Amino acid sequence: MVRVLLKFSxxxxxxxxxSQIILEKGIPINILSAHxxxxxxxxxxxxxxxxxxxxxxxxxxxxxxxxVSKLIEVDEKCFDCGACVSLCxxxxxxxxxxFSVVFDENKCLGVTCSLCVDACPVRxxxxxx
Amino acid sequence: MLPEGIKLKEKRTDKGNRRSIxxxxxxxxxxxxxxxxxxxxxxxxxxxxxxxxxxxxDIVTTGTFGAMCSSGAIINVGHADPPIKIxxxxxxxxxxxxxxxxxxxxxxxxxxSETRSFEYGGGHVIEDLIRxxxxxxxxTAYGTDCYPRTRLETTITKEDLNQFYxxxxxxxxxxxxxxxxxxxEIIYTYMGKLLPRFRNATxxxxxxxxxxxxxxxxxxxxxxxRIFLGGAQGYVIGEGTxxxxxxxxxxxxxxxxxxKMSPEFIRGATYAKYGTTLYVGIGIPIPILNEDIAKKVAxxxxxxxxxxxxxxxxxxxxxxxxxxxxxxxxxxxxxINDRSVKVSSLSSLKxxxxxxxxxxxxxxxxxxxxxxxSEKLPTDTLFKPMKQTKExxxxxxxxxxxxxxxxxxxxxxxxxRIISRSVNHIVxxxxxxxxxxxxxxxxxxxxxxxxxxxxxxxxVRKVVTTTPxxxxxxxxxxxxxxxISALPVINRDRKVLGIVTAEDISKxxxx
Numbered sequence: 001m002v003r004v005l006l007k008f009s010x011x012x013x014x015x016x017x018x019s020q021i022i023l024e025k026g027i028p029i030n031i032l033s034a035h036x037x038x039x040x041x042x043x044x045x046x047x048x049x050x051x052x053x054x055x056x057x058x059x060x061x062x063x064x065x066x067x068v069s070k071l072i073e074v075d076e077k078c079f080d081c082g083a084c085v086s087l088c089x090x091x092x093x094x095x096x097x098x099f100s101v102v103f104d105e106n107k108c109l110g111v112t113c114s115l116c117v118d119a120c121p122v123r124x125x126x127x128x129x
Numbered sequence: 130m131l132p133e134g135i136k137l138k139e140k141r142t143d144k145g146n147r148r149s150i151x152x153x154x155x156x157x158x159x160x161x162x163x164x165x166x167x168x169x170x171x172x173x174x175x176x177x178x179x180x181x182x183x184x185x186x187d188i189v190t191t192g193t194f195g196a197m198c199s200s201g202a203i204i205n206v207g208h209a210d211p212p213i214k215i216x217x218x219x220x221x222x223x224x225x226x227x228x229x230x231x232x233x234x235x236x237x238x239x240x241x242s243e244t245r246s247f248e249y250g251g252g253h254v255i256e257d258l259i260r261x262x263x264x265x266x267x268x269t270a271y272g273t274d275c276y277p278r279t280r281l282e283t284t285i286t287k288e289d290l291n292q293f294y295x296x297x298x299x300x301x302x303x304x305x306x307x308x309x310x311x312x313x314e315i316i317y318t319y320m321g322k323l324l325p326r327f328r329n330a331t332x333x334x335x336x337x338x339x340x341x342x343x344x345x346x347x348x349x350x351x352x353x354x355r356i357f358l359g360g361a362q363g364y365v366i367g368e369g370t371x372x373x374x375x376x377x378x379x380x381x382x383x384x385x386x387x388x389k390m391s392p393e394f395i396r397g398a399t400y401a402k403y404g405t406t407l408y409v410g411i412g413i414p415i416p417i418l419n420e421d422i423a424k425k426v427a428x429x430x431x432x433x434x435x436x437x438x439x440x441x442x443x444x445x446x447x448x449x450x451x452x453x454x455x456x457x458x459x460x461x462x463x464x465i466n467d468r469s470v471k472v473s474s475l476s477s478l479k480x481x482x483x484x485x486x487x488x489x490x491x492x493x494x495x496x497x498x499x500x501x502x503s504e505k506l507p508t509d510t511l512f513k514p515m516k517q518t519k520e521x522x523x524x525x526x527x528x529x530x531x532x533x534x535x536x537x538x539x540x541x542x543x544x545x546r547i548i549s550r551s552v553n554h555i556v557x558x559x560x561x562x563x564x565x566x567x568x569x570x571x572x573x574x575x576x577x578x579x580x581x582x583x584x585x586x587x588x589v590r591k592v593v594t595t596t597p598x599x600x601x602x603x604x605x606x607x608x609x610x611x612x613i614s615a616l617p618v619i620n621r622d623r624k625v626l627g628i629v630t631a632e633d634i635s636k637x638x639x640x
Contacts, residue, residue, distance in 0.1 A: 122396060
């Protein structure tokens with residue numbers, strides 16, 4: 001699976017782009033979270049790896065900004081306290097056996113969630129996108 | 130068979146059923162002392178029994194690394210020329226208090242920057258100074274014959290300070306509660322960010338690694354005990370404030386030389402929308418003087434029990450929702466109201482472990498010797514609530530019956546009720562009296578004006594509520610925060626008990 005962040009500008013947010021691509025290309029796109037208003041929208045979705053390029057191309061053709069880079073960045077300030085762990089709704093943040101805090105970028109919902117960001121006592125978590 | 134990873138020294142000369150701190154220090158010097166971390170010791174006791182553990186082990190090292198708000202540092206900045214008797218002072222825009230003579234200052238960890246607010250505070254100033262960073266000192270004074278100066282601005286580093294001592298009046302809580310939140314909204318507390326309706330829980334403390342938990346009767350830890358403090362050697366100088374030994378909520382007061390500390394074990398921190406604090410690393414060596422002490426350091430996480438507490442209720446006596454032990458807390462899930470809830474620590478267990486291991490290596494390398502306490506910590510003090518001379522008002526004091534309706538009523542009927550009962554808020558309930566929503570006279574007026582037909586379409590369903598035991602101050606804070614004028618009063622089952630309005634509260638203040 002490839003996780004993507006789809007950004008819809010206010011000009012195209014009212015168009016059924018995602019469903020069109022699912023129907024036209026026959027790609028099973030799994031929407032994990034979505035924030036949509038009149039000012040624009042953001043969707044986090046999983047696309048099967050073998051069809052990812054095709055889907056991304058289709059989204060870009062319709063004017064959607066597709067971000068496939070990682071969604072979360074944790075810097076060296078992190079000292080493994082765990083204040084973020086219980087807040088994560090998708091278990092992307094967990095404790096390792098030695099109580100190191102581990103971030104799974106593939107599970108992270110990024111900017112559409114961001115529950116952990118302000119809970120970090122040393123501001124070590126940054127969301128991208 | 131010894132547990133994996135534990136090696137014991139071969140030649141042991143111990144006889145009898147007790148050993149003294151002086152004897153242990155002799156062994157440290159000759160390289161014969163057997164030191165285990167608290168976690169290693171517990172495994173040894175489980176595999177080989179108390180008797181063997183006592184015979185073989187001289188010292189057990191402990192550790193904890195958590196947010197300890199009652200921390201700060203005393204600094205002496207030396208005299209300026211012409212001299213100043215500092216009245217008010219700031220370092221990097223954080224006000225530092227001036228409790229003594231002319232140039233002694235106390236940097237309180239929780240004091241927040243006047244320009245950067247939550248993002249920077251006294252804890253960060255202490256960390257920056259320990260890191261060797263330059264900070265800005267600003268001071269004002271009224272001026273005296275001997276101290277004429279009234280203003281001062283300069284920059285300083287730790288090298289410029291005469292003394293720079295961490296002086297913490299409450300650290301190292303033996304154990305702490307597990308926090309969760311019953312409210313419908315996220316709350317930001319000193320126990321971290323708590324999601325609505327018990328969606329997460331937090332805890333603090335190292336459990337079986339905590340120093341005081343391994344000496345629960347304070348037989349070896351007392352005034353003068355040498356400890357690991359922030360990466361340097363420090364001392365226990367007494368029991369901490371709010372020390373409550375009877376309930377296993379013991380605390381200590383500590384002091385240590387910041388100039389020798391490491392930022393790995395002293396960190397300024399922010400709890401979002403709560404305030405700034407200081408993470409402090411403390412490790413205490415427990416000398417195994419007799420078998421009884423060996424038995425006490427064998428305590429395991431599952432034996433350390435604490436309460437799950439609802440921080441959604443802003444009262445001194447927050448409701449307790451159940452019991453939990455540290456093994457469950459460290460497992461990542463706890464059960465609250467029969468539901469499995471994610472729980473995580475606020476203190477770093479990984480760093481706590483590292484502290485116990487570092488302290489062990491210091492003793493092995495003969496750079497750290499044990500001290501006998503010159504005075505014991507009290508075992509009988511109580512933690513009393515505040516004496517209050519003025520009554521505080523709660524919602525239950527002004528709650529009155531709410532005018533209600535059900536979802537299936539006509540807008541017209543509800544409008545008539547608003548007029549006949551002369552109210553502005555109608556609480557919508559179901560047939561069991563449970564809260565379904567709220568409509569205001571404004572909503573009704575607009576609906577009538579626009580010829581909107583159905584009540585169900587105009588009901589506000591996301592309702593901010595209060596409970597009878599909420600302080601009026603907290604209730605009026607909600608009104609202001611959400612820019613609303615009334616709060617339905619409900620019980621735990623969301624049954625409507627009445628309503629309080631902004632008008633009720635202002636009447637009370639005007640009284």
